[in-house]
Amino acid sequence: MKNNLILLVIALTSSLAKAQFIKEKAINVQIGYGLTAPYNSFYDIADDGFFAQGELVLKAASWVEFRPYAGFILTSSNGKDINGNPTDEKAETKAFLLGGKTRVQAPIPWVAPYVEIGIGTSIGKFETFTYFDDIDKSGIIHHIPFAFGLELGRNNNVDLGLTYYFQPSVQQFAGALAVGITIPLRN
Template sequence: MVNTAVLLLALASAPDDTSRTGPDRELAINAGFGFSSYDDKPKATSAGFYGEVDYIQKAFEWLYPKAYVGLLLSGANRKSCNGTTPCDVANRIGFAGLKARLIAPFDYVKPYVEAGGGVSIGTITTRIGGLYENPNRHVFGHLAVALGLAIGKAHQVDVGFNFLIHPSRDQSAGGITLGVRIPF
């Protein structure tokens, strides 16, 4: 654990790659198919819309700290509960937080992974058979994880899988998104 912390501190304090060109700040706009899933049995899912806007400050060629805000709207898929009634897993949440993107240094297609955390504000509903969780509006903590590809000569197009894990609600949510990054 201590060795990992020392390694991360050394990497973070290393001088920036001076060969990097382009702006240090970008705004990323991502949107696509949103989903929610109950994390226990029976499995239940919902589908809808996922949108996220990120403020990116490039620290290094391979590490980008990000602040994000977004919206997830998903409705019940009654067929996903294998005949169990009622069947309602849904999210109507806004979310915000901080993430870090670790990106591979390849040309034209750069795979990346992101991790971070934040808060979700809104309604997360779980009603499956005898399980009923109050769908009232609340503030929930979440863990944010993403995998994807930055595509193009300037890597301005993102294709990603974004996940929000809500441990206190036994639900995971997220989106399969397409996005563009706008330098400024």
């Protein structure tokens, strides 16, 4: 299953890169404040860290883009819940992210809202320790990326958004408040 998922992502991204319906190509680089949280928790837990990602932007129309991506997220627990109370519960991730997304956006100059969804894989170490779950897993798992935000600027080349990676096999989601910049590529 995992090998088939990786092969599917590679096949989709390689065929999209050569597709004739792609009007423009660009590189998007994002950096941000990473978070992970368990699906089920007795306390309100959110562990923080660092997020970075690079995307190949393949614009098919003014309102739709295909975005193969690679990135990573590193989060760790400080032993406290959101309210600052001590807790043993945690949701930590140290993972490389790989996959593909589709972004639908309003083609508006200066401020263009967007939403995106896709499928991908996380490769790394995942720990979810709560009253309900005790998961300590290393390896490859699937994730479902979901993001929304705004593209800013005259050419919509600055990206401000919230991005999430739902990881059901380890009962947690990873996310980030990220800022990015898009650099056009010449054909």
